[in-house]
Amino acid sequence: MTDIIIKSASHILTMDDAGTELAGVDIRIRGGVIAEIGHGLEGGELHHAEGCLVTPGLVNTHHHLYQSLTRAVPAAQDALLFGWLQTLYPIWSRFGPEEMFVSAQTGLAELALSGCTLSSDHLYLYPNGARLDDTIAAAAEIGMRFHPTRGAMSIGESDGGLPPDSLVERESAILEDCIRVVDAFHDPAEGSMCRVGIAPCSPFSVSRELMRDAALLARDKGVMLHTHLAENDEDIAYSLEKFGCRPGQYAEDLGWTGDDVWHAHCVKLDGQEIDLFAKTGTGVAHCPCSNCRLGSGIAPVRKMRDAGVKVGLGVDGSASNDSGNLVAEARQAMLLQRVSQGADAMSAREALRIATRGGAEVLGRPDCGQIAVGKRADIAIWDMSGIEAAGSWDMAAILLAGPMKTRDLFVEGRKIVSKGTLLSVDLPVLIEKQRKLALALAM
Numbered sequence: 231m232t233d234i235i236i237k238s239a240s241h242i243l244t245m246d247d248a249g250t251e252l253a254g255v256d257i258r259i260r261g262g263v264i265a266e267i268g269h270g271l272e273g274g275e276l277h278h279a280e281g282c283l284v285t286p287g288l289v290n291t292h293h294h295l296y297q298s299l300t301r302a303v304p305a306a307q308d309a310l311l312f313g314w315l316q317t318l319y320p321i322w323s324r325f326g327p328e329e330m331f332v333s334a335q336t337g338l339a340e341l342a343l344s345g346c347t348l349s350s351d352h353l354y355l356y357p358n359g360a361r362l363d364d365t366i367a368a369a370a371e372i373g374m375r376f377h378p379t380r381g382a383m384s385i386g387e388s389d390g391g392l393p394p395d396s397l398v399e400r401e402s403a404i405l406e407d408c409i410r411v412v413d414a415f416h417d418p419a420e421g422s423m424c425r426v427g428i429a430p431c432s433p434f435s436v437s438r439e440l441m442r443d444a445a446l447l448a449r450d451k452g453v454m455l456h457t458h459l460a461e462n463d464e465d466i467a468y469s470l471e472k473f474g475c476r477p478g479q480y481a482e483d484l485g486w487t488g489d490d491v492w493h494a495h496c497v498k499l500d501g502q503e504i505d506l507f508a509k510t511g512t513g514v515a516h517c518p519c520s521n522c523r524l525g526s527g528i529a530p531v532r533k534m535r536d537a538g539v540k541v542g543l544g545v546d547g548s549a550s551n552d553s554g555n556l557v558a559e560a561r562q563a564m565l566l567q568r569v570s571q572g573a574d575a576m577s578a579r580e581a582l583r584i585a586t587r588g589g590a591e592v593l594g595r596p597d598c599g600q601i602a603v604g605k606r607a608d609i610a611i612w613d614m615s616g617i618e619a620a621g622s623w624d625m626a627a628i629l630l631a632g633p634m635k636t637r638d639l640f641v642e643g644r645k646i647v648s649k650g651t652l653l654s655v656d657l658p659v660l661i662e663k664q665r666k667l668a669l670a671l672a673m
């Protein structure tokens with residue numbers, strides 16, 4: 231296989247341990263790995279990056295890709311979390327395998343165009359024959375590194391839960407299918423393109439027993455655990471009333487802390503819970519746009535980072551963002567800390583570090599998230615010659631100015647976006663398929 235050389239990058243944010251920034255150097259990619267960084271590299275296929283910023287590919291740690299079919303649903307536009315869910319559940323109950331596949335491709339395509347090379351997904355409902363397999367097939371076609379999680383809900387309306395009974399599953403069937411998808415698709419190897427996680431939807435949509443059994447199963451299989459935690463005030467009140475404790479305590483009691491666990495949102499973690507997460511290596515998927523959109527609050531990311539908690543970024547599902555642009559999400563993360571903590575609370579560089587290296591750490595991928603020899607060649611090239619960056623004094627402060635779309639994107643050394651165009655899938659055809667499915671759901 232021919233080497234690939236990214237030539238003469240004007241500025242490189244490596245996101246290595248020392249935070250090294252380089253100017254005017256080349257990057258050699260060989261066999262999906264960064265093989266060499268230096269001046270005057272030759273002997274390979276050249277991809278010129280003069281006038282460009284080069285960063286590691288961005289990492290998305292929380293998404294519900296299926297929701298790209300329910301963006302901007304009028305009745306859910308201004309609802310709080312629980313009301314929002316009750317509006318959307320009946321629509322989602324009409325999904326099937328095709329809806330899952332097309333919506334996943336749409337969400338992943340949008341992420342790729344915004345510089346994302348690795349995404350997790352949290353799929354927790356399986357109506358009408360839909361399977362996790364549908365989203366895995368979608369990601370393979372797009373060419374993105376993918377960490378799908380087998381989500382689940384088991385407490386339906388008749389048991390006092392929020393979702394309609396048609397969207398919940400028996401807990402024994404959930405565990406069986408978790409085993410099936412881990413055995414079929416999980417690849418623990420370095421450079422893996424697919425790692426499966428286990429992810430009951432939230433503490434209020436499954437039983438205490440399933441939370442505990444999911445943790446035991448994940449440890450047995452050597453896979454990661456993921457769920458929603460401490461998202462808003464209603465969430466905390468529910469935990470205190472039903473479980474008699476705060477979410478952090480509930481998680482700890484059931485085996486849901488550790489460096490193989492990451493929780494989405496964590497907007498309402500208190501000081502003790504932040505210390506617990508830091509001490510145990512438990513990760514957080516920070517979803518600033520979704521938190522704003524649903525009025526959930528401002529996650530204490532500054533405090534988490536200062537305490538040593540691993541934090542990554544998530545765009546969250548497209549029913550609560552409703553955009554899936556990951557670099558825009560990083561900008562929002564930076565702005566949101568500033569609005570509560572002051573202008574020096576988070577720099578553009580730190581927010582971009584959270585979006586790259588931070589996400590890779592949360593997902594247990596030390597082989598990704600930085601531009602260094604021996605790391606996987608997941609790289610985004612940002613064209614700084616456009617209108618968004620015209621007049622910028624600091625190319626690396628991309629989150630202050632722009633652009634908000636990548637020019638070129640490499641995943642495992644393979645180019646999947648070139649000159650702002652997705653190479654792997656015909657985007658106009660995909661958009662038309664998605665439009666037709668959304669129209670049918672709206673009828």
Ligand SMILES: [Zn+2]
Nearest residue numbers: 458494546547
């Ligand atoms: Zn979510």
